[in-house]
Amino acid sequence: MHGKLAPVDGQPTRFCVPRALAATTAERRALSDVAERLKAELAPSQRRELVDALVSRVLLGFEQGRGRGADEEEVLVSEYISALKDLPLAGIQRASERFRNGMTLLPWSRRWRPSPAEFAAEVREGLIPLRAKLVHIRQILEAEVYEPPTDEDRAKVAEIAASWLNRGGEAEPGRPRPSPEAVAAAREDVLHEAGAKFREVASGGSLAQLAARLDAKASAQKERVA
DSSP, rough: OOSSEEEEETEEEEEEEGGGGOHHHHHHHHHHHHHHHHHHHHHHOOOOHHHHHHHHHTTSSSGGGSSOOHHHHHHHHHHHHHHHHTTHHHHHHHHHHHHHHOOSSOOOTTTSSSOHHHHHHHHHHHHHHHHHHHHHHHHHOOOOEOOOOHHHHHHHHHHHHHHHHHHHTOOOTTSSOOOOOOOOOOOHHHHHHHHHHHHGGGGTTOOHHHHHHHHHHHHHHHHHHH
16 A cells, blocks of 8 residues: 555465555555445446447447438347447446547547447456556455564574574484585575565564474474485
């Protein structure tokens, strides 16, 4: 809401945000209301008669739409209704207005009435910003909120990593001593996992619980490298 969402490592459809920049309860409630309105606005129309009226108004502005018999006109309008059947009424209405005033989003010759396919394409083009807005709101509402690590937290992680490295340097009898590359890789793993744990406790754990989990993780890392 107030800051840029950051993608979660390895999960491109999930995002996280520092608690200080996360949406407040009131903001989340307002965003949820907007999301519900957008979902309703993007729902396919169930009112055939309203779509019929909108299409007929557009066709009346063209010479090709006049002078037809009732049966021919009904067949023509039915072709448009079929092309627009899975699209929302609000989007159809906005597209019909753009056709009538000549301000379409997609290229179109005003000399000819739009075909059913052109009408449907114009509707879909107008829905892109609404769908993008809905996606962004969902990203904000579903983002993981975390507490950024403090200097004290970073020092604790560094201490745990250093302690593990010191213990890892003492190879047990009969086991090969880990190479410098393996030690460096293990240290990177510890720091990476620590960062992930900080995000994990954002939803409700304490630093004491975090430190305990890090100690357990460090012991497991030692066993793997050894």
